[in-house]
Amino acid sequence: MSPLAVGVVAALVGGAPGWYRAMLLLAAASGLRQGEIFGLEVGHIDFRNGTVRVQQQVVSPDRGEPYIGPPKTHQSYRTVPVARSAMDALAAHLLAYPVAGVQMEDRTDPNRVKWRSAQLVFTSKRREAIRRAAWSKVWENLEVVAGKALAKQHAEALQRWERRGRPEGDEPILLTVPDGSSMRDLRHFYASVLIKHRESVKTVQKRLGHAKPSITLDTYTHLWPDEEDTTRAAIESALGAVPPMCPLAA
Known part of the structure; x- marks a missing residue:
């Protein structure tokens, strides 16, 4: 895995259609998985504290309609601090493309599957949940x-x-x-x-x-960059107060 250069990320964001631009910037600024971004709802954004909350994702099966499901793992439930530029882009996106609500099946609780109007921040141009294909x-x-x-x-x-x-x-x-x-x-x-x-x-x-x-x-x-080897200094610091060994007897 070789990460993209900043210039490449900027070109991808700048070349995206208007209704997808903030989504790509958020992806680069938050590390959210694709399904987590597709499943982001307005209520998951905290503009005051500059965070987004992950508590679901949009699942696109090979057959059938997309639905809302739980995140990939238990650790995937999280709150992520987001850079101010991306938060500003989210605010501008919501002004330009107000949320209309998408009727979807919600399977986040397997014991209470239901249909509801999902307030998705990002949708297709036709105002539908974004399908993977x-x-x-x-x-x-x-x-x-x-x-x-x-x-x-x-x-x-x-x-x-x-x-x-x-x-x-x-x-x-x-x-x-x-x-x-x-x-x-x-x-x-x-x-x-x-x-x-x-x-x-x-x-x-x-x-x-x-x-x-x-x-x-x-x-x-x-x-991860290689750190300078400080092990010798660490031990010297710890043993500094220990009396040195006496010279060995002849």
């Missing part, structure tokens, strides 16, 4: 749009570089959307940013809703 096609088109934007940015950067006399070591790098990428890569991007800023395994696990820390480590251990 339909979203895959949207993502494929988004990859093309973002790729063209990145190629244009690279061409413009090359022109500026050439006008500066092609300084050595400063040649622009062409960013691309990796083949086989998906919305899950925005979740990986979120995790990589936390790790880069030296968040602990436990914190990253909690934010992502992984069932166990070992899952977090198995996925992202290669991203």
